Amino acid sequence: MAEKVLMKGNEAIAEAAIRVGCRHYFGYPITPQTEIAAYMSKLMPRIGGTFLQAESEIAAINMVYGASAAGKRAMTSSSSPGISLKAEGISYLAACDLPAVVVNIQRCGPGLGGIQPSQADYFQAVKGGGHGDYRSIVLAPSGVQEMFDLTAQAFDLADEYRCVVILLSDGILGQMMEPVDISAVSDNSANWNKSWALTGTGGERKPNIVNSLWIVPEELEAMNLEREKRYRKIEANEARWEEFRTQDADIVVVAYGAAARVAKNAVQGAREAGLKAGLLRPITVWPFPKKRLEALADQAKAFVCAEMSLGQMIEDVELAIRCKKPVLLSARTGGMVPTPEEIMEKIKEAERGSC
Amino acid sequence: MTTQILLAGFGGQGILFTGKVLSYIGMALEKQVSWLPSYGPEMRGGTANCSVILSDESIGSPIVLKPDILAAMNLPSFHRFAQDVKPGGLLLADSSLIEIKSERGDITAHYVPVTQMATDHDLDGLANMILLGKLLAVTGLCGGEVVEAALKKSVPPRKAALLEANIRAVKLGWRS
Numbered sequence: 001m002a003e004k005v006l007m008k009g010n011e012a013i014a015e016a017a018i019r020v021g022c023r024h025y026f027g028y029p030i031t032p033q034t035e036i037a038a039y040m041s042k043l044m045p046r047i048g049g050t051f052l053q054a055e056s057e058i059a060a061i062n063m064v065y066g067a068s069a070a071g072k073r074a075m076t077s078s079s080s081p082g083i084s085l086k087a088e089g090i091s092y093l094a095a096c097d098l099p100a101v102v103v104n105i106q107r108c109g110p111g112l113g114g115i116q117p118s119q120a121d122y123f124q125a126v127k128g129g130g131h132g133d134y135r136s137i138v139l140a141p142s143g144v145q146e147m148f149d150l151t152a153q154a155f156d157l158a159d160e161y162r163c164v165v166i167l168l169s170d171g172i173l174g175q176m177m178e179p180v181d182i183s184a185v186s187d188n189s190a191n192w193n194k195s196w197a198l199t200g201t202g203g204e205r206k207p208n209i210v211n212s213l214w215i216v217p218e219e220l221e222a223m224n225l226e227r228e229k230r231y232r233k234i235e236a237n238e239a240r241w242e243e244f245r246t247q248d249a250d251i252v253v254v255a256y257g258a259a260a261r262v263a264k265n266a267v268q269g270a271r272e273a274g275l276k277a278g279l280l281r282p283i284t285v286w287p288f289p290k291k292r293l294e295a296l297a298d299q300a301k302a303f304v305c306a307e308m309s310l311g312q313m314i315e316d317v318e319l320a321i322r323c324k325k326p327v328l329l330s331a332r333t334g335g336m337v338p339t340p341e342e343i344m345e346k347i348k349e350a351e352r353g354s355c
Numbered sequence: 356m357t358t359q360i361l362l363a364g365f366g367g368q369g370i371l372f373t374g375k376v377l378s379y380i381g382m383a384l385e386k387q388v389s390w391l392p393s394y395g396p397e398m399r400g401g402t403a404n405c406s407v408i409l410s411d412e413s414i415g416s417p418i419v420l421k422p423d424i425l426a427a428m429n430l431p432s433f434h435r436f437a438q439d440v441k442p443g444g445l446l447l448a449d450s451s452l453i454e455i456k457s458e459r460g461d462i463t464a465h466y467v468p469v470t471q472m473a474t475d476h477d478l479d480g481l482a483n484m485i486l487l488g489k490l491l492a493v494t495g496l497c498g499g500e501v502v503e504a505a506l507k508k509s510v511p512p513r514k515a516a517l518l519e520a521n522i523r524a525v526k527l528g529w530r531s
Contacts, residue, residue, distance in 0.1 A: 006378055006388070006508075032394055115394070176417050177375070177390040179382050258416075265415035337418060 004179035009147040009169065010035035012180050013103055014043070016151035017075050019182065021189035022101070023049035024074040026063035028056055028082060031115045032171035033105035036077040057082040061089030061102070068098040069210045071197025073155050073189050077103035079171075080121050081112055083129070090164050091130025095212035097196075097227065099158035101151070102136075103167045105174040108335035116335025117171030119257060122312035125168045126286045133224050135231045136164040137238065138286040140256040144178035150283070152185040157238065159192040161230055168285060170308070172258040172337065234287055241289040242281045245271065249278030251350045252296050254317050255306040256282045259338065263306045266343035277347050285313065290320035297321035301354035304346045306330040306338060326353060356411050358496075359419045363404035363436055364428025364449075369483035372509060373426070374405035376487060379505035380497050381409035389417040402431050424494065426486055427453060428469075447490055449482060465489060467531055473524065481524035488528025499526075 007015070014036045017025070025040040037053065044051035050067075054060035060076045067074035078086060083104045093100050104125060108118035125138045137157050139150045147169060154165040198208050214220035244264055246252055251270070255263035260281040270277035280296065282289050297303075302325050305314040310333050318327050330346040332338045360377060364370045371392050381388040391406040406419035425440045426447045427433040433453045440446055442461040451470035467489050469482040478485070491502060502525055510518045 004382065006375070006382065006390070171394070172391065172417065175392055175394050177378060177388075178414075179388055261414070262416040262418075268415070337416075339420060340416060 002181055002183035004181050006177050006179050007144065008035055008175060008177050009141075009144045009173040010105065010175070011039050012144050012148040012182075013077070013151045013167065014039035015182055016148040016185060017101065017155070018043055018047065018049070019185050019187065020073070020152045020155045021187035022073040022075050022155060023047070024064070024067040024072050025050065026052045026054050026060040026067075026074070026076050028054050028060050028078065030079045030082045032107060032117070032174050033077050033079045033103065035174070036103060036105075057085035058089065061086040061093075064100050064102075065089060065093055065096070065098060068093065068100050069096070069198050071194040071199055073099075073101075073159070075101040075103065077105065079105045079107045080109050080118070083121060083124065087124070087130040089130075090136065091132050091134060092212050093164050094130070094134035094136065095132065096210045097162040098164075098210065099155075099162050100164050101154045101158055101167065102164055103151075104169065106168065106170040108333065114335045115171065117258060117308065117337060118333070118335055119170060119259060119308040120310075120312070120333065121168070122285065122307070122309055125166045126288075126316070134227070135234070135286060136166045137161065137234060138166045138168050138284065140168050140282060140285045141173060142257055142260045142281060142283075144173070144176060145180050146283075147173060148180050148182060149185075156188070159189070159194075161234055163230070163234075168257070170258050238284060239287040239289045239291070240283040241292060242283060244279040244281070246278030246280060246296065248276055249296075249299070250276040250301045250354070251278070251304060251347050252300045253277060253279045253304045253306055253343065253347065254282070254293070254313070255279065256285055256313065259306050259308050262338050262340055263343050265340035266306070266347060269340055269344045270347045273344075275347060275351055285316075288316045288320060290316070293317060293320035294322065297324040300325060302350035303327040304330055304343065304350050306343045306346070308332050308337065326350070328353075357414075358409045358424065359422050360407040360409070360424045360426070361404060361419045361422035361436055361439075362407065362426045362428075363402060363432030364483075366403040368403070368428050369480070370403045370428065371405050373483045373487050374407045376502075376505050376509045377407045377409070379508045380501055381407075383501045383504060384409070384497060386410055387412065387414050389414045391417040402429065402435070404432065404436075424490065426490060428483065428486065429453065430455075445493060447486055447493070449486060451482075463493075465493060467528065469528065472527060472531070476523075476527055478520055478524045478527070481520060484521050484524035485528035485531070488525035489531055490528075491525070492529040492531075499529075
């Protein structure tokens with residue numbers, strides 16, 4: 001294995017994007033994700049890429065739309081309030097089947113909120129955010145290596161399925177440093193034939209059109225149903241998760257991102273106290289690993305959903321297990337991060353309730 | 356084994372940099388490493404702190420709430436974190452800026468006037484490295500060559516001229 005590099009999660013995202021051939025980054029500064037833009041601003045000019053600090057988040061997402069329509073790998077990043085501004089653009093990208101990577105280093109809200117870490121944009125990322133019938137693939141890294149790996153994979157997924165891929169992270173993961181192996185990925189952007197891209201006809205083919213306006217309902221329904229087939233394929237093929245000590249678990253904790261790291265400590269603590277606890281960590285939160293959770297519902301006595309939001313992912317957990325077992329919520333909000341002890345208390349409560 | 360370290364002081368004392376050096380030391384020792392800064396308004400003129408975890412196993416939460424080692428470089432940090440040190444843990448304090456001592460009998464405490472020492476030895480701004488030297492001497496975490504290599508990685512190229520002074524500061528703390 002190559003020598004590892006100590007880097008921030010935000011830097012790892014930027015490095016991965018550049019390594020897989022992203023040469024177009026558009027952004028607008030906001031804490032706690034500004035290191036992504038800073039890194040891009042240093043590197044892009046050296047490699048002939050484009051770093052552009054737009055006049056607003058809305059401008060930045062629409063620049064992504066333009067670069068993607070031209071067939072280029074493009075990315076923008078922001079934090080929660082900025083992502084709200086990008087929501088319209090994400091819907092347009094989805095409507096035009098344009099691949100793009102959108103990074104959300106979540107901070108606490110609602111409104112301008114604060115700058116401390118949060119997971120309160122789960123609904124926004126997973127259920128839509130923008131208007132209309134569409135989906136984005138949502139990846140939820142839990143460490144700096146995964147910030148790197150999943151960013152690289154986000155571009156592949158976006159190109160493969162012609163959709164927006166959201167990297168749903170948070171201020172802890174963006175700001176923390178861990179050693180990262182950055183050697184494993186390379187520019188594979190040529191693997192996708194983007195015959196739909198607006199590259200100029202050269203007078204030799206019919207013009208390509210990128211458009212999201214469909215006035216005739218029959219036509220729009222047909223478009224949406226066609227896209228829906230792709231979403232079903234994504235659901236069938238791309239759900240990813242990691243498990244820790246679930247094999248004999250009575251209580252299964254479900255947590256993603258930074259909260260999953262705390263939950264892992266809680267599970268270890270519960271095990272030391274003699275409780276059979278385990279952790280399922282969704283790596284994709286859309287598609288959600290619902291089949292695996294439903295299978296675990298036959299084995300587990302109860303579930304604990306640990307999230308840095310006031311009960312968002314818990315709805316997907318309850319749906320996945322079809323409410324076969326109780327699901328307890330361990331929630332913090334407003335930029336507060338749970339302690340392992342708090343989650344462990346919920347594990348104990350779940351154990352008591354299910355005896 | 357897992358060592359949870361909390362470094363705390365004013366913004367500008369090099370708290371985050373000290374954490375970075377410790378992280379590179381951890382990497383050289385082939386440990387799992389995490390480094391998490393406090394970020395945001397509290398850093399600006401207020402307290403800065405940095406959680407560093409070195410472990411033989413994969414690291415869960417990167418937030419250090421109960422440190423095995425606390426390096427406190429100002430009084431607010433001392434007040435805020437000294438009671439959180441694990442029983443049997445280690446407290447290092449800059450006694451130039453912290454004139455009180457912990458009343459806890461269940462931890463080992465070292466009070467070193469690192470800010471004064473830095474001034475006396477023409478090492479202004481490197482009190483953090485003097486305290487790091489003391490930390491390394493007390494814990495026996497690694498040898499001198501590992502520290503030097505970690506410093507080389509931590510000092511950015513544009514500040515390479517400061518490397519020697521950093522090494523000198525670590526040695527000064529080590530021998531104190």
